[in-house]
Amino acid sequence: MIGLVAATAAGRAASAALAAAWGGDARVYGGDDQSAGDALRAAFAECDAVVSFLAVGATVRVLAPLLQHKSQDAAVVCVDESRLFAVAVLGGHHGANELAGRVAEVLDCTPVITTASDASGVAALDSFGADLGFVIENPGRLASVGARVLSGEPVTVFGAERWPLPALPPNVTATLCPAEADIVICDEIVEVREGALVYRPASLVVGVGASRGVSSQEVLDTIDAALAAGGLAARSVVRLASVDAKADEAGLVEAARTRGWPVVFHAAAELAAVEVPNPSQVVAAEVGTASVAEAAARYAGPTRPLADLVVEKVKSPMATAAVARLRPRGRLAVVGLGPGARDLLAPRAVTELRRASVVVGLDQYIEQVRDLLRPGTQIRASGLGAEEERARSAVELARTGLAVALIGSGDAGVYAMASPALDHADADDVDVICVPGITAATAASNVLGAALGHDHCSISLSDLHTPWEAIERRVRAAAEGDFVVSFYNPRSRQRDWQLGKALGILVEHRPGSTPVGWVRNASRPDESRGLTTLELFDPAVVDMYTVVTVGCSQSRIVGGRFVTPRGYAWAR
Ligand code: SAH
Numbered sequence: 001m002i003g004l005v006a007a008t009a010a011g012r013a014a015s016a017a018l019a020a021a022w023g024g025d026a027r028v029y030g031g032d033d034q035s036a037g038d039a040l041r042a043a044f045a046e047c048d049a050v051v052s053f054l055a056v057g058a059t060v061r062v063l064a065p066l067l068q069h070k071s072q073d074a075a076v077v078c079v080d081e082s083r084l085f086a087v088a089v090l091g092g093h094h095g096a097n098e099l100a101g102r103v104a105e106v107l108d109c110t111p112v113i114t115t116a117s118d119a120s121g122v123a124a125l126d127s128f129g130a131d132l133g134f135v136i137e138n139p140g141r142l143a144s145v146g147a148r149v150l151s152g153e154p155v156t157v158f159g160a161e162r163w164p165l166p167a168l169p170p171n172v173t174a175t176l177c178p179a180e181a182d183i184v185i186c187d188e189i190v191e192v193r194e195g196a197l198v199y200r201p202a203s204l205v206v207g208v209g210a211s212r213g214v215s216s217q218e219v220l221d222t223i224d225a226a227l228a229a230g231g232l233a234a235r236s237v238v239r240l241a242s243v244d245a246k247a248d249e250a251g252l253v254e255a256a257r258t259r260g261w262p263v264v265f266h267a268a269a270e271l272a273a274v275e276v277p278n279p280s281q282v283v284a285a286e287v288g289t290a291s292v293a294e295a296a297a298r299y300a301g302p303t304r305p306l307a308d309l310v311v312e313k314v315k316s317p318m319a320t321a322a323v324a325r326l327r328p329r330g331r332l333a334v335v336g337l338g339p340g341a342r343d344l345l346a347p348r349a350v351t352e353l354r355r356a357s358v359v360v361g362l363d364q365y366i367e368q369v370r371d372l373l374r375p376g377t378q379i380r381a382s383g384l385g386a387e388e389e390r391a392r393s394a395v396e397l398a399r400t401g402l403a404v405a406l407i408g409s410g411d412a413g414v415y416a417m418a419s420p421a422l423d424h425a426d427a428d429d430v431d432v433i434c435v436p437g438i439t440a441a442t443a444a445s446n447v448l449g450a451a452l453g454h455d456h457c458s459i460s461l462s463d464l465h466t467p468w469e470a471i472e473r474r475v476r477a478a479a480e481g482d483f484v485v486s487f488y489n490p491r492s493r494q495r496d497w498q499l500g501k502a503l504g505i506l507v508e509h510r511p512g513s514t515p516v517g518w519v520r521n522a523s524r525p526d527e528s529r530g531l532t533t534l535e536l537f538d539p540a541v542v543d544m545y546t547v548v549t550v551g552c553s554q555s556r557i558v559g560g561r562f563v564t565p566r567g568y569a570w571a572r
Contacts, residue, residue, distance in 0.1 A: 002026045002099070003043025003050040003074070007036035010081050011053030014107055018051060021106040037062045049075040049095050051103055056089055063090070070094050070126075077103055087112040093127045101347075116150050121354075121374050123166045125149065125197065129185070132163060132328075133202025135235045141197040145182055159185035163201060164331035164403035164431075167357040167376040187236035187325065200235035203328070205307055206261075207297030208242045209283070209320035210252050219255035219319050226321035230311035237261055238326065241296035243268050245287045251319075270302075271295035277312055297324035305428055330398035330430040331355075334418045336411040336437020337365055341523035344443070345369070349435045356405035360394040361417075365407050391420035398430040411439040415460050415488055441486035444519035444547040447529055449561030451517060451549045456484035456564075461491070461498040468498070475502045479509040484555060484564050487548040490518075491539060499539040499548065506550055507534050515551040517562045518542050531562055 004015040004026055019026045027047070030039030036054055040062050043050045052059045056078045067073055067090070075091035077100045086103035088096035092115035100111035117124040125146045128134065136142065148155050155172045158181035175181050178190045185199045192198055206223050227234055240256045242249075244265040256263035268288035276298070279290035289295060293313045298306045307324035314321050333352040338344040353359065353372050363381040373379070380397075382390050394406040394417075408416035418434060425432055441458050445451040457478050463471055478485050485506065490499045503516075512535030519529045520542070530541060534550065542548055555564040 001047045003047035004028045005030055005036060005040045005043050005050060006053035008081060014079060014083050015053055018106055044074050047074050049099050052076060052078045056087060059089060075099055079103060083107050083109050085110050085112050093124050120150060122150060122169050123374055129165055129199055133238060134199045137198035137200055137235060141195060144195060145197040155182045157181055157183040162401055163328050164401060165357060166355050166403060167374045169375040187233050189231050189233055200233050202238045203325050204232060204236045204238060205297050205324050205326060206237055206240050207293040207322045208240050208252055209292035210246055210249050211318040214251040214318040216251045216254035216258060218316055219251050222314060222316045222319040222321045226311045226314040226323050229314055230323055232323060239264055241266060243271055243287050243289060243292045243296060266296055266299050271299055274298050274306060293320040293322040297322045300326060303428055328401050330401045331403040332394060332398035332425060332430045333405045333433045333435060334412045334421055335405050335407050335435045337368055337407055337409055338438040339410055339440055339443035339523040344438050344523050346435060352435050353405055356403045358397050358402050358404045359407060360390055360404060361407035365409055388420055391417050392424050395421055395424040411437040414439045440488060440522060440547045443522040444549055447519045447522050448517035448531060448549060449563050451562040451564055452484055453564035453566050454552065458486045458488055460488040461502060462489035475505045479506045482552045484552045485550045489544060490546055490548045491542050492544045503534060510553045515555050515557050515562045518546050518548045520546040531557060
């Protein structure tokens with residue numbers, strides 16, 4: 001929930017504009033009988049974020065006594081009386097920077113971001129790996145290590161390559177020795193150098209077995225003994241796991257609650273299938289699996305690979321514990337860049353480009369977004385034609401554990417990279433995130449007017465991968481079905497007859513006066529377009545940077561625009 005607090009008429013008007021734009025996500029605080037200070041305090045206490053239309057100074061004075069820690073406090077953005085700026089005041093990396101951007105979009109003002117790492121595009125260390133569950137062991141080192149990363153001094157990192165992390169700038173280089181590193185990402189308790197910043201990755205699962213009536217203290221002691229046996233950090237524990245017969249074992253549930261660890265219970269049949277070093281027939285007879293602690297530590301769900309056992313079971317009179325290390329999965333983001341214009345690129349696509357450490361794509365598309373990539377991002381650019389290889393290499397890189405963005409123009413799932421990539425990425429291997437982009441057909445339709453107002457389809461005229469007979473069959477079906485048709489890949493130097501042939505099929509089923517629009521380089525600086533009719537259209541005017549849209553029998557040209565009626569009764 002975002003709290004909105006205003007004291008003046010102008011502030012209340014701006015606050016109402018945000019409330020209208022955000023609907024149920026926002027709540028206006030304050031009223032006639034409440035002072036602005038009280039309203040701000042209430043909003044700060046009850047919301048995840050606050051937009052204050054009071055001055056920065058006034059806001060800070062009211063909230064200063066209430067501040068706890070940036071990870072807990074509501075993020076605060078202040079907007080000035082003239083609506084010129086949205087200033088991220090508190091919790092920049094905990095929502096305020098992003099919120100300032102959202103406010104700026106609605107109020108059409110400038111977001112003011114003062115956190116250093118964002119200004120320079122370098123990944124912020126205090127949220128580094130946060131979405132992977134990383135916990136910072138010693139937050140007191142953040143400022144000094146962060147300053148060195150930003151100032152360009154040489155900084156070394158240990159353990160980053162195992163995780164799909166965003167790029168670190170080029171002055172941060174990998175080392176294989178944790179004792180020499182300035183940044184250590186490690187679930188083992190290792191010697192580190194003075195001043196090093198230590199991240200505990202979310203990597204360990206503790207399997208726990210317990211006899212009826214075990215005390216929570218005994219469970220915790222056994223878990224601690226297992227962690228100590230492996231020299232492992234408790235902060236890297238992601239969860240406890242056991243067999244479902246123990247789901248109501250109070251000592252186990254209480255132990256998990258005490259440390260704030262989630263606990264999961266797996267079916268005995270699932271655990272019985274897990275290979276373990278120390279099975280027990282006694283346990284098998286009792287709960288239906290020969291191992292509880294070791295098997296539950298390893299079992300990660302039906303579609304995930306088994307975790308690697310790192311500590312075999314440790315026993316106490318009434319409890320057992322074993323520890324396994326999860327295999328990190330790489331991250332593959334398939335990102336559509338839209339038709340070309342920067343403001344038609346989705347904000348989510350920008351987030352994914354900045355989340356990646358490797359970006360794979362055609363060189364011209366890389367150039368389109370190069371300025372958005374974080375310093376240190378590896379770039380794998382390739383020329384036209386190497387689609388299959390590009391898709392495969394992106395998946396292979398993600399498989400090694402990296403965060404990879406595979407980019408394509410328009411929507412990456414439309415005649416583009418998503419399907420060849422996902423053909424190679426089976427579910428267990430990598431996490432896949434697909435970000436939609438505005439595809440050429442809709443970009444063109446909007447340039448032309450409202451060409452896709454009723455049923456429509458897209459057909460690619462490229463017969464390099466699809467036999468012409470199949471393309472022709474689809475064109476015929478679209479003609480008979482009276483669909484509006486957007487032709488992708490309409491014409492190139494080698495493929496110069498297909499478009500004429502396709503239009504010849506369409507004109508058998510719709511009038512010669514049917515609108516035909518073409519848009520070349522939609523939304524790019526050299527965008528051009530044309531609008532004519534089926535009988536007058538000359539296919540020679542288009543090339544492979546063009547989409548050609550042919551209306552259905554109901555489409556018309558209205559005021560110089562291509563309009564396909566929606567066909568509602570009220571339109572008659
Ligand atoms: N994934 C892309 C399509 C790739 S196929 C998308 O969703 O838009 C390549 C074809 O798309 C080109 O031959 C052209 O027909 C069309 N195309 C892509 N971008 C375009 C643009 N900005 N303007 C017009 N046509 C475009």
